[in-house]
Amino acid sequence: EANLEKVGLELETEDKSVKDGKTYFVKVHAPWEVLATYADVLKIKVPFKVNDIPDNSEMPMNWLSTPFRLPEHIMHPEPDFFTAPFNKSKSDFFLIDDKDTFFPPSTRNRIVYYILSRCSYFRDECADKDKKGIKRLLNNGTYTAAFPLHDVSLFQSRDDKCESERYNLYKHWARFLCFFKEQPLNLVRKYYGEKIGIYFAWLGFYTEMLLFAAVVGTICFIYGFLTYDDNQWSKEICSEKIGGNIVMCPLCDKKCSYWKLNTTCNSSWQSHLFDNVGTVFFAIFMGIWVTLFLEFWKRRQARLEYEWDLVDFEEEQQQLQLRPEYETKCTNRKMNRITQEMEPYLPITSKCARTCLSGATVLLWISLIIACIIGVIAYRLAVYAAFASIMKDSPTTHLEVVGPYITPQLATSVTASCINFVIIMILNLMYERVAIWITDMEIPKTHLEYENKLTVKMFLFQFVNYYSSCFYVAFFKGKFVGYPGKYAYMFGWSTLRNEECDPGGCLIELTTQLVIVMTGKQVWGNIQEALVPKMFPHFHHVGESLYSRWEQDHDLQGFGQLGLFYEYLEMVIQFGFITLFVASFPLAPLLALINNIIEVRVDAWKLTTQFRRPVAAKAHSIGAWEEILNGMAVLSVVTNAFIVAFTSDMIPRLVYMYAYQPEMNMKGYINNSLSVFNISDFLTDSRPDDDENPAWFNSSITTCRYRDYRYPPGHEKQYSHTMQFWHILAAKLAFIIIMEHVVFVVKFLVAWLIPDVPSDVRARVKRERYLVQEYLHNYEVEKLKIQLSQNSNECNCTPMIYPSLSKHEVLSECL
Structure with a gap:
């Protein structure tokens, strides 16, 4: 503290707090001389001339956005200035009207924290250059916390109706009733700093762009609803004359009986809502939408970089500032070529060993995720037989409370999806700790390096955790089942026969999986963020006159170095749901839009009421997340093309209509898409038990049908694939190639036409x-x-x- 005073800071120590009688508070003040000196050191940009370039950014119909704008007395618009790095010796060169307000609050607390993080805590500063910085004192428990104070008590602002930046943010930004209003981003930046400002700018822009995707997705869903009556294949499935007379082969060994095709009537109709021509259009649209979103965000980001004086900003200071943990654990020293000072370093052998151990641990835990998914798949295979046995007397059981008909397929899918979601949430808690432990073990040199390493690991864990079950349903279920008499089994175990898709297709099951996991994650996240803090308030309004503002702030939650990391991670995982598998569920963008409208205000409410004021930090972009979003955008084109080709039944229907139906309609499609199998050819282990067969089954039924394109019994190539199978496979591969090339060409063309900087x-x-x-x-x-x-x-x-x-x-x- 004596060294801080030597630097020029003013310290004010409070008596032991009234609340616990143990904690001392040291208040740090920075006078003008200190602010000016370090603004010069940090090259902070300040205004020197009013901008003289005419602003032509006004839209022709700007009046349409008036209801969504905040009033000027809230936004406090300032003149647009040209800025230059501050120079204390040339202070009269800059536009300084009032020294008390010349530097915004975020800049002031950033300067003070810069001094705190570099000041020695030894009287002889030359004795040990490593003994410096508030971070090391926080780590060893000398101080319990170090944080900037909020500008005013929130409760006092409510009662006195006094104007303050925090109260304005709470009243016009953090309240849910303002969900349709613009965000006061300049005020957020001024109060919290550019790093938090850029997050809310990105989240708001992402939410705005979701509106277009949600509208188109809803239209595609409505199209599927309106074309309900044109669904010829579902009519055939539901028909007593067609679907009622088609006997299907058992879907599992021993415990599953023969069944009639019309028992899947309801799932066939439901599948049409999502599996129609609109699916193809929406998949292509989303491939282009994601490109437009990323390109327009680059332009928006470039504009913010200029407006917030971040054009020439580079994160060199963050890169040069060593983590206290790195300094403590690394005992070796070497000369830093940049600073020309001796500093700790990690030997290359130790670094390689730690990296290899980290990689092995990551692979081990990813293998654990895959093992859990395989366990859920095994559950599906085992439980399906149980559900089929229970429902053997009535293939469809009507639940008056739920409404729709419950089939073994639907019961298995829903219960497996719910179990999978519970496993995902449990694994998330474990992986968070594992990822932090692995990253700590690697001993990253700087906070920026630490955050980037943790970002990669956490995203990799979450990607496999959340999406693996959807990948299974989309690309593996029903693809490797074999055929009656020669079924494929999981790991060769005779009790685990691979799952089949019902005649309505696997798309409806992918939709069910996506809805449960995506909606469950969003609801659980909002409960954690919004309801839990309200259930456990940090302090009460009672006796506030005896409860100082610094004590109130101390009792709030610490925002932490990784405060924004988890917010970004949550949104990027959601981005994956609405891009990677959106062809199976056009309403996914609508659900994401509703969630994000809530998310913006919940995050703002947490920041203004539940957290201490974080130390302001600069950032000119969303960092490593931008590259992750670009990677997911490219992957989404591939996954949606494969979903339309292999998970949806769109391609087989089109091939049938244009190549195998002279009248160019869908009559007879169901009969054409089902192959015939001779019941006498069943192996003993696959044949249903006699007591499992339904009452209508008798000896006159000699064949059953299954979903495939194979020659019938008695043919010289019996049970081998027909030519139609190869035609459909060729059409699927051709569709994938054409769709990918069309979307990628449009993506690159759009990226080329839209410059990154306006x-x-x-x-x-x-x-x-x-x-x-x-x-x-x-x-x-x-x-x-x-x-x-x-x-x-x-x-x-x-x-x-x-x-x-x-x-x-x-x-x-x-x-």
């Missing part, structure tokens, strides 16, 4: 750089003229003029 922003940046040079040159010239005039008066000498020399040379000669 032209007006590019012009403003160039204009600002030109003016900085011009104004500084004129400023130096005027300053030197004054010095020359003073020197000539003192020395009684006359400066010589050399017309052939440049301005700088003339001034040099005069000096």
